[in-house]
Amino acid sequence: MSPSFDDKKPIFLQIKELIEDQIVNDQLKEHEQIPSTTQLVQFYKINHLTIAKGINLLVDAGILYKKRGVGMFVAEKAKEILLTQRKERFLDEYVLPMMREAAKLGIAEGEMNLLITKAKEGIQNEP
Numbered sequence: 001m002s003p004s005f006d007d008k009k010p011i012f013l014q015i016k017e018l019i020e021d022q023i024v025n026d027q028l029k030e031h032e033q034i035p036s037t038t039q040l041v042q043f044y045k046i047n048h049l050t051i052a053k054g055i056n057l058l059v060d061a062g063i064l065y066k067k068r069g070v071g072m073f074v075a076e077k078a079k080e081i082l083l084t085q086r087k088e089r090f091l092d093e094y095v096l097p098m099m100r101e102a103a104k105l106g107i108a109e110g111e112m113n114l115l116i117t118k119a120k121e122g123i124q125n126e127p
Helices: 011-024 037-044 048-060 078-105 109-124
Strands: 064-067 071-074
Touching (some): 011 048, 011 078, 037 048, 048 064
Antiparallel strands (some): 064 071
């Protein structure tokens, strides 16, 4: 069963992110071949050019590399690159806005740590 795509984001970006997730989650490892464009088209039931556009973004970013006539492979250090990028994005998109809001609300560092611990415990107790 193919996943459903979010209407709010271009599908080629979602394909890119799905492959990135597989690398970050160790489903795809360094120098391992990714599924072919044809396989991805058949699985996701979307246009070949859409798949190619997502994959080419990863090639341009140095996350994947091409072996002519063989296919696409995960580049060396791809996981580290992706983790670094995601940590920077996490800081910008989540931590900084959270800290700004905490400052507005007068939440001290100790109280913030307690809130984070409480949230972490809630996540651990989820099914």
